[in-house]
Amino acid sequence: MQAEDEADHFVSSAESRASWARLIAKIYETDTMVCPKCASPMKIIAVITDPEEVKKILRHLVKTGKSPPGLDPASLN
DSSP: OOHHOOOOOOOHHHHHHHHHHHHHHHTSSSOOTBBBBTOOOOOOOOOOOOOOHHHHHHHHHHTTTHHHHHHTGGGOO
């Protein structure tokens, strides 16, 4: 019986990503799953939660001149 209860509460990773996209869209009042340049649909391919990995990615984007708007590169040190 316990295994059945656990199965009822299981959320697939695809459902979880869709839930995050809906939450972000609600908070920021924008559809985060639509490309702002061409209006094509986008999909989430990964969620990175390790702060050090996030910093490595952001440092790389700063080096290539593609840093996210509003990012202070000094905050990555």
